[in-house]
Amino acid sequence: MTMATEQTERPDLKLAPETGDVLFDVRDLEVYFPIQQSFFKSMVATEKKYVKAVDHISFQIKKGEILALVGESGCGKTTTGRTLLRLEDATGGEIIYKGKPVQKFSGKELREYRKKAQIIFQDPYNSINPKQTIFDIVAEPLEVNNICSSEREKEERVITAISEAGLRPATEYLYRYPHELSGGQRQRVCIAGATVLDPDVIVADEPVASLDVSIRNDILKLMVEEKEKLGVTYIFITHDLSLAWVISDRIAVMYLGRIVEIGETEEVVANPKHPYTKALISVIPVPDPLAKREHVILKGETPNPVDIPSGCRFHPRCPEAIDACKETDPEDVHIGGDHYAACIRIT
């Protein structure tokens, strides 16, 4: 995703400009974390070592879509999401939000941005304060940002957010504590806390990983509803491609800090081009014992993001690798529509 092929002025632009408003335009984003070394080592070491969590990726996020970032642990999907919200600092590249670079925000502009960009965490048991009532939890963002002129307005907004998150009647939940709610209800509280400020974008980091199946589907439905009703853009971070397939509009598959394939969900799942995507799709368990499918099980685990393999970073585990893969870092190949994949074997 680094090099430019001279197709358009912006070769990294993964969306045709006419496909609606681009909310985020991520250009060549790089997030490296330095590794702490002992004083002695840092004196002798010839170069500083970094965890290359996100290694030069470019993609766009459309307004009002659900973009799923899919990949195994350590692929950089969470770091990408957090960097979009300025919860991590990018070490290179740019994130353009509505025409302005996010990294340059400071002061008032940053506070405004924080209102518009929210996050939902994985574990609803640990991400909300057990000593606060539901009302306080959901009202806190309003108080911090000094948004409501009156108590009445605050209450109204909190009630709207809670009932939109599916806790109805909202008044029954206002003065309860988190421990009185089930996991699914807590996750709804988290969602209410994120939507109360009327955000443009919500990064949902594995929002259903800790929930039971029946509840999980309700939360997914809620995300789709809010997207449609409130026009919220979601970045849905998950390791489970089948969940991404259910709700997202587009999927970006990440591997070791890179996006290896991106495109419209149905297209990517029905017609995967990158060997990694193919493998991921093949191992999704299917609730049908008679369906005999070929499993492409990759050997080993994702390599350490400190020492990234040469050439194509996927080549040591790739079932389709050829010699050239060891040397060439693949560029994005345009497959059609919004569908791109980074593999030299795509012809």
Next chain:
Amino acid sequence: MARSATKAKPSSEKQPVERIEHAGLLDVRNLTTHFKLGVGDVKAVQDVSFTVAPGESLGLAGESGCGKTTAALSLLKLLPENGRIVSGDVLFDGRNLAKRTEYGMSKIRWKEISIIFQGAMNALNPVRETGKQIAEPIQLHEGLSEAKAMVRVRELFDLVGINPKRVMDFPHQLSGGMRQRAMIAMALACNPKLVIGDEPTTALDVMVQAQILELIHRLRTELDLSFILISHDLSVMAETCDKGVVMYAGEVVESGTTADIFNNATHPYTRQLIKAFPNIHEKREMVSSIKGDPPDLIHPPAGCAFEPRCDVRIESCKTDHPGLTEVERGHFVRCVHARSRRSDDFVQGDEAAPEQEGV
């Protein structure tokens, strides 16, 4: 790992014609386990029966709190202090484990039945070398010295696909997938006949999950193990198990071969549960959820436990507790509609069916 063929127990009077329900290696009969709480007894497992033949794999599935883990822990009598087996038998290789003393159980645990616990991160001791932890049951059950046991541990590491050089690593030095492999090595340490996997892949990535499931499958065929998989994930069960038991509110609601359960699901709960999982090989649609919550197990409902959430309930479901009906050979369903479903050309029962699906 040569093992004598398990003697078929003479007590197979329950199902005279056998396809899957025969007394095999493990025969659990009417197992009932309760937990004592201040406010009353939690009826966590009620009248659960299933069998596992040598080399067979069985899946126990259901939502959290349905009693699947309690049922498995009851087999090994690993229940917390307030839990006890109220009635029922656990016949294992001719012995009734439900009646065994703690000392008697200690001879069975790990030597004959072992368990892979959920979350390898927490199941391993963080301050002891992984290999030494695995050697412990070998030393205990086979009276070997640590050095001799470690030789076996190295073999086990090799068997489960970890480099034997890493036996002296601490758990934190291993990745999640490797820790889970180490847990499997530990479960195999004393050549057990039956291994129970309690959500062995739940916390893992999809690719690592696939690797672990493949490993379990390979080991099962190589070592001729019987396996019980406890999982909330029906699709994992569909891919790994020969037969399955779906539990709801402490009871078996449907049991049979996995083909019976998935391709001919009869209980409304099973059907809804299957629909809750996305199937990427079919048409993309929003997965459906099961409305409502499971019942309170301290005061379980008099009628069918699933009645409040059921989409095909009829009046009598509120009051009559349905028994298990055999709809096909070896395929049991706990539902009033099951009786009318007995033959293949089933006509959906009564007034209550909003949809007639091919299932």
